[in-house]
Each structure stands twice: as C-alpha cells, then as structure tokens.
Amino acid sequence: MEDFNTWLFSLRLNQRPIKRSVTIAGHSTSISLEPVFWDGLQALAREQNASLAGVVAAIDRVRGENGLPSAIRQVLFARISAQSTTHPARPETR
Numbered sequence: 001m002e003d004f005n006t007w008l009f010s011l012r013l014n015q016r017p018i019k020r021s022v023t024i025a026g027h028s029t030s031i032s033l034e035p036v037f038w039d040g041l042q043a044l045a046r047e048q049n050a051s052l053a054g055v056v057a058a059i060d061r062v063r064g065e066n067g068l069p070s071a072i073r074q075v076l077f078a079r080i081s082a083q084s085t086t087h088p089a090r091p092e093t094r
Helices: 002-010 035-047 052-062 068-086
Strands: 018-024 027-033
Touching: 018 035, 018 052, 027 035, 027 068, 035 052, 035 068, 052 068
Parallel strands: none
Antiparallel strands: 018 027
16 A cells, blocks of 8 residues: 555645636637646647647537536546557566
C-alpha cells in the first residue's frame, strides 16, 4: 500500500483549475480545467496536428448535452485508456 500512497502524493492533486478562453465557431468561451487536463489537451492537439482551439471545437461538436469541460476530460481519459490497451504495461518482474 505504501507504493500506492507514494504514487498518490506524486500526482500533485492540490492544483486548482485554470480558466482559459477559447474561440469556438467564432464565439469566445471560458473553460476551467486542471493543469493536467490542459497538458493532455495540448498533447492531443499536437498528436492530431491541430490547434488547441480546433480540438476543443471538435469535442464541442460531439459532446451532446454534456458540459464542455466534462466532455474534454472524458475524451482525454478515453485517449489514455485506448493507449493503455494498445500498449499494455509489461508485467512486473521480481
């Protein structure tokens, strides 16, 4: 359990959300996300060879009734989940 606790402390869970303005379809909107999600969104934009605003606009188009920040977090979680099933972690060796 100590390794789990050490890992939890390493996550920097005390970071507060950061509000940024993004223009979507010609309209400016503010989005509040924790730094880890802004980092993930930037990585996704680089991966897609797109701007951050372009990725946010794409997520906005498919989010349905879900809030935009929630939809962004879900997309980023799905991306990480897909990567972990594509590249499963190697079993620990003892």
